[in-house]
Amino acid sequence: xxxxxxxxxxxxxxxxxxxxxxxxxxxxxxxxxxxxxxxxxxxxxxxxxxxxxxxxxxxxxxxxxxxxxxxxxxxxxxxxxxxxxxxxxxxxxxxxxxxxxxxxxxxxxxxxxxxxxxxxxxxxxxxxxxxxxxxxxxxxxxxxxxxxxxxxxxxxxxxxxxxxxxxxxxxxxxxxxxxxxxxxxxxxxxxxxxxxxxxxxxxxxxxxxxxxxxxxxxxxxxxxxxxxxxxxxxxxxxxxxxxxxxxxxxxxxxxxxxxxxxxxxxxxxxxxxxxxxxxxxxxxxxxxxxxxxxxxxxxxxxxxxxxxxxxxxxxxxxxxxxxxxxxxxxxxxxxxxxxxxxxxxxxxxxxxxxxxxxxxxxxxxxxxxxxxxxxxxxxxxxxxxxxxxxxxxxxxxxxxxxxxxxxxxxxxxxxxxxxxxxxxxxxxxxxxxxxxxxxxxxxxxxxxxxxxxxxxxxxxxxxxxxxxxxxxxxxxxxxxxxxxxxxxxxxxxxxxxxxxxxx
Amino acid sequence: xxxxxxxxxxxxxxxxxxxxxxxxxxxxxxxxxxxxxxxxxxxxxxxxxxxxxxxxxxxxxxxxxxxxxxxxxxxxxxxxxxxxxxxxxxxxxxxxxxxxxxxxxxxxxxxxxxxxxxxxxxxxxxxxxxxxxxxxxxxxxxxxxxxxxxxxxxxxxxxxxxxxxxxxxxxxxxxxxxxxxxxxxxxxxxxxxxxxxxxxxxxxxxxxxxxxxxxxxxxxxxxxxxxxxxxxxxxxxxxxxxxxxxxxxxxxxxxxxxxxxxxxxxxxxxxxxxxxxxxxxxxxxxxxxxxxxxxxxxxxxxxxxxxxxxxxxxxxxxxxxxxxxxxxxxxxxxxxxxxxxxxxxxxxxxxxxxxxxxxxxxxxxxxxxxxxxxx
Numbered sequence: 001x002x003x004x005x006x007x008x009x010x011x012x013x014x015x016x017x018x019x020x021x022x023x024x025x026x027x028x029x030x031x032x033x034x035x036x037x038x039x040x041x042x043x044x045x046x047x048x049x050x051x052x053x054x055x056x057x058x059x060x061x062x063x064x065x066x067x068x069x070x071x072x073x074x075x076x077x078x079x080x081x082x083x084x085x086x087x088x089x090x091x092x093x094x095x096x097x098x099x100x101x102x103x104x105x106x107x108x109x110x111x112x113x114x115x116x117x118x119x120x121x122x123x124x125x126x127x128x129x130x131x132x133x134x135x136x137x138x139x140x141x142x143x144x145x146x147x148x149x150x151x152x153x154x155x156x157x158x159x160x161x162x163x164x165x166x167x168x169x170x171x172x173x174x175x176x177x178x179x180x181x182x183x184x185x186x187x188x189x190x191x192x193x194x195x196x197x198x199x200x201x202x203x204x205x206x207x208x209x210x211x212x213x214x215x216x217x218x219x220x221x222x223x224x225x226x227x228x229x230x231x232x233x234x235x236x237x238x239x240x241x242x243x244x245x246x247x248x249x250x251x252x253x254x255x256x257x258x259x260x261x262x263x264x265x266x267x268x269x270x271x272x273x274x275x276x277x278x279x280x281x282x283x284x285x286x287x288x289x290x291x292x293x294x295x296x297x298x299x300x301x302x303x304x305x306x307x308x309x310x311x312x313x314x315x316x317x318x319x320x321x322x323x324x325x326x327x328x329x330x331x332x333x334x335x336x337x338x339x340x341x342x343x344x345x346x347x348x349x350x351x352x353x354x355x356x357x358x359x360x361x362x363x364x365x366x367x368x369x370x371x372x373x374x375x376x377x378x379x380x381x382x383x384x385x386x387x388x389x390x391x392x393x394x395x396x397x398x399x400x401x402x403x404x405x406x407x408x409x410x411x412x413x414x415x416x417x418x419x420x421x422x423x424x425x426x427x428x429x430x431x432x433x434x435x436x437x438x439x440x441x442x443x444x445x446x447x448x449x450x451x452x453x454x455x456x457x458x459x460x461x462x463x464x465x466x467x468x469x470x471x472x473x474x475x476x477x478x479x480x481x482x483x484x485x486x487x488x489x490x491x492x493x494x495x496x497x498x499x500x501x502x503x
Numbered sequence: 504x505x506x507x508x509x510x511x512x513x514x515x516x517x518x519x520x521x522x523x524x525x526x527x528x529x530x531x532x533x534x535x536x537x538x539x540x541x542x543x544x545x546x547x548x549x550x551x552x553x554x555x556x557x558x559x560x561x562x563x564x565x566x567x568x569x570x571x572x573x574x575x576x577x578x579x580x581x582x583x584x585x586x587x588x589x590x591x592x593x594x595x596x597x598x599x600x601x602x603x604x605x606x607x608x609x610x611x612x613x614x615x616x617x618x619x620x621x622x623x624x625x626x627x628x629x630x631x632x633x634x635x636x637x638x639x640x641x642x643x644x645x646x647x648x649x650x651x652x653x654x655x656x657x658x659x660x661x662x663x664x665x666x667x668x669x670x671x672x673x674x675x676x677x678x679x680x681x682x683x684x685x686x687x688x689x690x691x692x693x694x695x696x697x698x699x700x701x702x703x704x705x706x707x708x709x710x711x712x713x714x715x716x717x718x719x720x721x722x723x724x725x726x727x728x729x730x731x732x733x734x735x736x737x738x739x740x741x742x743x744x745x746x747x748x749x750x751x752x753x754x755x756x757x758x759x760x761x762x763x764x765x766x767x768x769x770x771x772x773x774x775x776x777x778x779x780x781x782x783x784x785x786x787x788x789x790x791x792x793x794x795x796x797x798x799x800x801x802x803x804x805x806x807x808x809x810x811x812x813x814x815x816x817x818x819x820x821x822x823x824x825x826x827x828x829x830x831x832x833x834x835x836x837x838x839x840x841x842x843x844x845x846x847x848x849x850x851x852x853x854x855x856x857x858x859x860x861x862x863x864x865x866x867x868x869x870x871x872x873x874x875x876x877x878x
Contacts, residue, residue: 205750208799217797220804221750224600234603240836243599377685407657409641416745417530419602427642429688430655433664433696436674440666479680487673489666496674498681498689 042460043068045470051373055473057084059503060332060369060376061091062145064386065473067460088364091146092357094184102142109134116173116198116266120258124168128413131162131172135412136397139385150183150356152381153331155413156420158194158230160203162413166257170199170266171413187324187354188315191230195222195307198266201255204418210274211251218276223247225418231314233323242283248276249287249306272296275303283313316354321346325359330423332363334372341368374473376503377425380408383435386503387442387495390471393452400448407434436496443492454491464490472499522815522857523731525724525740525784526619526646527768528609529760531747532601533788534802535809536840537757539588539822542569546829550795550838554753554802564588568822573761576769580813585772585779587819587876589849591807591827593790593842599804601748604789608846609645611866617646618850618865619739624650625860626738634698634730636739639723644741654695657719659726662699702733713774716766720744724771731775731782738857747788751801772813783815783853787846794829795838805839810849815856817876824874844874852876 046055054074058065076090077083090097106112109130111122119127135152142148158179162171174197182190194200201207204222211218223246228234252275256267277290277299287309290302314320325345329337341363348362349355363369378386384404388395395401405411408431415421422428441447443454461467468476468484471494476484480497487493494500540556541547543566548555561569562578568590570577580586596607611618623636636653638644647653656662664671671693678689707729715721723742730737744764749756768784775782791808812819824844827833835841847866851873854865862871 205799208751210798217793217795217803219750219797219799219801224804228598228600228602234598234600240597240599244837407641409655417601425684426648427645429684430638430643430653430692431641432688432692433662436664436666440664440670480677483673483677487670489670492666493670493673493677497677498685501685 041068042462043470044071045461045466046070046474047469049475049477051474053080053084053370054087056370056373057087057364059374059473061088061149061364062389063139063149063382064389064503065470066389067392067457067470070470070473088361091144092184092361094144094147097143099143102138102144105137105141106134109137111172112176114172116170117264119169119172120265122169124162127169127172128162131175132402132412133397134175136381136385136395136402139381140388140395140397146360147184149331150360151180153328154179154183154190156415156423157327158190158200159415159418159420160199160413161416162199163416165202166255166266167199167202169258170197170202173197173266174199175413182356184356187320187349187356187359188311190356191315192308192311194230195226195250195311196253196268198255198268201253201268202257206250207254207257209247209251209253210271211248211276212274218244218247218251220244220247223250227314229418229420231323232317232319233326236317236319236323238283245280245282246310248278248280249282249310251276252303253307270300270304272300272303275299275306277303280306282310283317285309285313316350318346318350321349325349325363327423328359328363329368333366333369334375335424338366338368338372341366374499374502377428378501378503379421379423379428380405380410380431380435381412382503383501384438387439387500388450390495391442391452391454391457391491393442393450395451396449398449401450404434404438404447407431407437432501435501439492439495440489443489443495457491467491468494471495472497473503521731521734521736521781523727523737523740523782524619524815524853524857525727525742525771525782527764527784527786528605528644528646528741528743529747529764529786529788530601530605530743530745531749531788532604532790532792532804533747533760533808534749534753534757534792534805535590535592535788535807536791536794537753538571538574538761539564539568539590539809540571541567541590541826541829543567544826544829546794550829552796554796554800564822567826571761573758574765576765577772577813580769580772581820584818584820585814587812587817588822589810589812589824589844589874590822591824591840591843592810592846592849593807593844594846595842596790597806597836599790599806599836599839601789601804606645608787608789610648611646611847611850612869617644617648617650618847619646619741620648620650620653621865622854622857622859623647623653623739625864627858627860634695634735634737636741637727637730637737638741639719639726640741640743644743647739647741650739654691656695656699656726658722659699659703659729662696663703664696698735702729702735705733709770709774711773711776713770715770715774716763718763718766720763721767721770724767725774728771728774731778749792749801750797750803751799753796753801756801768811768813775814779814780816783817783857784811784813785850785853786811786813787849791840793838794834794840803837806835807840807842810846812849812853812876815853817853817856818878823876845869845872848872848874849876 073087074083076086111127111130112134139148162168178193178197205219206222209219224243227238252271279289280287325342326337329341345363349359352358458467461470484490484493542558560572562575594608596604609617636650638655643655675693715725727740746760787810788808791805792802793805827841851871
């Protein structure tokens, strides 16, 4: 590449960045940092005809390879195996990965930092917009890719649709204080944070779960999903009776809502008068009655403590380990989670008392993980973010982009029911048309607020074959190469092709 | 890649003897006791002192049942004998879990694929066109899993690909060469795209003064009506109506959905007119609600609910199914209406009417006792 072209490209990329950054330019202290990712340096795409180990690990641990990611990861070790081992360890320790670009990208989303009380001062539409933009920008620009992948995993696992009640204000706090805070922490702590998350108390009606006298029926909604979706799994060995008993244990927890109060909105409280003080039995474990002659403080301590007794019974239950391991293996290995890998992951989960990094480390070490390449179907969010990453595009992640996610039924935080967006391929098979439409519009730079420089990208990848290899994570087949040339829009065709729908 | 074919050649799905089955799934567990209240059962009013439908408010159906007053626009269909209600109907699933109950019901038991998908694949003389099955919405529901061709769409207007012919042709080649579900999905999408392009060129006007509301449910049924009338080989459509999980303040949660159901179904019935003879609408839900109201003016997950069968020659003006009563000794588990008719026994006669193949393939491992819907 000659000097003048290099300068020209550099200038172009800086302009693109400034244009998509809203009204202001990247602060000067960020420029040196942005440089390695700036679209002027040539990069080496994958060389082999099948997806190699490096491509595979980038595919599974991230929202897709950016230009240059492949060669960077490959250089982390002398062999492919050593390189991916180092990459996995790097990604498992996100606190040590500088992430200025992602922080800079979401700097305008100030609601994301709002305290529970402050959130009620914002318009609910703005909150959802910034949550959505934040999720997209971080998935696209964060260096802590595995962390962001896990944030999405737990967002689905502890799904909350903000359209219900005060969740429209409170989900922002749940996203930050439950999901993001604990995504790489310990499962029991995350479960407890979720149980006492004001948004969750709203979403699954926990706030209305009370039993002041023997005639009053507790609200079972949260208790059921706690066992079925958050911990044991539907075949995890609990009964309808257990659901009712757990609901009774959790009576009395509530959250201050906009309808009842103007003060301390979103504050989570335990009210011993609403708590069922009779004895309970949860999964064969006896929880004694609370004697009526105790002081109010003592009743409150014992009553509220039943939440922890319940969580202690279920958080590290073998059924929970198996259920979570199955879900993780379904995400990282294959839709039909291989039994041997599930067993290994469940064991690591139990052995580490729910340490989520140790659990993931065990997953990535299974032979099943290393072998299962290219067989997973990208969900729409993954498809869009991987296209943006692969092309080094800039985006403001506003309406014209998120509209595609709406169309495909995968807008962040908009799945209505507590089971979260499905991980399986089948429910997403009807979304191909919108993937193709995205690929065409994106390739032609017709999505407002999102920009890519196809020419520069092709140059950097050393031609069309190189660009295709980079996009597909392997050398293109002859058919793919031919189809891409004859389509008249090679980049769009590659993004719309069957291979790019997989990872 | 094959050239787009004309509309006529695609009429192979079910050809001139066109029959379309529309499945409306009320997601969230719709309370059958509010949709079709058993007005003459004292137990109903005792269990729900605050939220029961008052006999004076209900649309009278027979001496025993009434229709929720918000469903009053369905009265003409009832009087025409085109609307049948089946009460105390549900599945064998006792988890009272939305997901488990919906899953099992949509799969039609423990079987691969969905019941509607298996019906379509094993229908007599099946030669499904690209529009033989559609799902109004952004994703395919489980009941259509395994269908030979099924497309999720939000509206006909949406259904286009703004790209040059040579691009679409190359795309077609890549997907045709791709084995497995993704290749099939790609080819189905391209085929459906061509069909809808043809349809879009025409303006749709509902017939017989029918007026569809603006909500997604009515608009979905409007698209279905257009496809039925266009005779594009539509055999099955699925339309969801969400939001029935009325744990808290039942009326606030349910009433807007009942209004949507009322407006959508009545407009569709009117719009199709004589075509309703060969078009069946089935309304179903994963389970009903607990008989007793809870402390928050709501109802928790229960067991049996009600189903509706509209058109297709079903002998309506009747409430079918055995009413078990609401006394303590008959209620199930925590106080739920027991299931006296399995949902498969409602679907089975409907599917037979729609030229089903072997019903044991559609509903495996279940001893069918089909309801006499057409007698």
